[in-house]
Amino acid sequence: MKYFLVTIGCQMNDADARYVAAELERRGYAPAAQLEEANLILLNTCVVRQQAENKALARLRELAEWRARRPELRIILMGCLVGARPSPDFSTRFPFVDVFLPPSDIGPLLRFLDEQGERDRGERDRERQPAGRKAPANELPVETNDEEAVFPPSRRGEPTAGVPVVLGCSQACTYCVIPYRRGRERSRLPQDVLSEVRRLAEAGVREVTLLGQIIDRYGKDLLNSGDLADLLGAVADIDGLARVRFLTSHPSYLSERIIRTVAENPKICPVFELPIQAGSDAVLAAMRRGYTSADYRRLTDRIRSAIPHAALHTDIIVGFPGETEDQFEQSVRIVEEIGFQKIHIARYSPRPLTWAARHLIDNVPPAEKTRRQQRIEAIQKAIQTRQNAALIGTTVEVLVDGRDELRGRWRGRSADDRLVFFSSSRARPGDLIRVHIEWTGPFTLIGRDPRAGNEGPLPPALSAARGT
DSSP states (O other): OEEEEEEOSOHHHHHHHHHHHHHHHHTTOEEOSSGGGOSEEEEEEOOSSHHHHHHHHHHHHHHHHHHHHOTTOEEEEEETTTOSSOOTTHHHHOTTOSEEEOTTOOHHHHHHHHHHHHHHHHHHHHHHSOTTOOOOTTOOOOOOOGGGTTSOGGGTTOOEEEEEEEESOOOOOTTOOHHHHHOSOEEOOHHHHHHHHHHHHHTTOOEEEEEETTGGGTTTTSSSOOOHHHHHHHHHTSTTOOEEEEEOOOTTTOOHHHHHHHHHOTTBOOEEEOOOBOSOHHHHHHHTOSOOHHHHHHHHHHHHHHOTTOEEEEEEEESOTTOOHHHHHHHHHHHHHHOOSEEEEEEOOOOTTOHHHHHSOOOSOHHHHHHHHHHHHHHHHHHHHHHHHTTTTOEEEEEEEEEETTTTEEEEEETTOOEEEEEOSSOOTTOEEEEEEEEEOSSEEEEEOTTSOOOSOOOHHHHHHHTO
């Protein structure tokens, strides 16, 4: 039996996909190289933007056609399109889907697999046994070691993994559908998180990213279990791990204690995913973000004071209902002033059930949203070009995560999350390699491992830069 898993969306969805793959492989399934080989297809969905939802619905239409041609095929729909409480009309809308799986909940899948297994065993037993003899009522599938439950054997050797520590969200920003799709905020017990990370490290994972919609609120719903700073320190102490990351932060909850913990622990990467969403205080108030642009500036100043080399990433929404040209220019100014290392820019799209969709008019034309997005993208590209160019001639430590076979070079990320390609004859996934940077662009760095023999020709961009 083979499965094929398609994941759309964020790192939380990637983590949910890992859990599902681990459980399927524990039960004897193997990953299919392509959809045509699969007996079981899983579509893991995102609906945080209309574009992502459209992509999921398009894939569902394709799967409906597959099921029509192959009635024996089993299809699982999971993720935010399903939501924390699947709609009763889903079976009517998607009659070709066998199981609807809420985010971070594999229970319905396990029950389905158990029922399928019971049916399959019953049919085999009826074929093998004399008439009138019943199969043992307590017969269960043989399971492998629980140590494999959090990481699929087919992915052993992958050096990075995301670990959810805060599920759901109770913040209810006016534009955000996550509380309605992933449910209320709840923290996992620290012992459960640490147990999972230990098993990942034993499987060869070298870097974990602790995940939460508002990661800084970790532990606030638990009694005497500590906060995110405590959890970060405990995870960083686990043998085998080289790096620890965390996301996503919220300007109202990122504490001085968390900042100090990152500053003092060299295994915790100095990267802060800190969405501002807008530079205008009026727009921030309409979004119910809970802070002003001045609050945000003061927070970034405190981060850079404690960690001068910290990388600041942010999210910005353009075209929020009622956003004027002047309000948009305030977003432009904060991008230029702070100098983010990375920005995720999204055009506003109304999401069902949210306050903004129910009470505000989406009155910024699509073409204007696109113009605003492109303007900030151009400004940010120039900022990243300057920031990366300053690294030419320096050495950065890279955690190797794979190989670009087409160009004959290795790939990895620096501690501050810059994508680096480099030549080396000794690198392997999971290694920490010090790379000498010889060329930079707005989105990538290119260099060489100076302590190992070089392999293959120079990348075209670097060859051109050297005149070779």
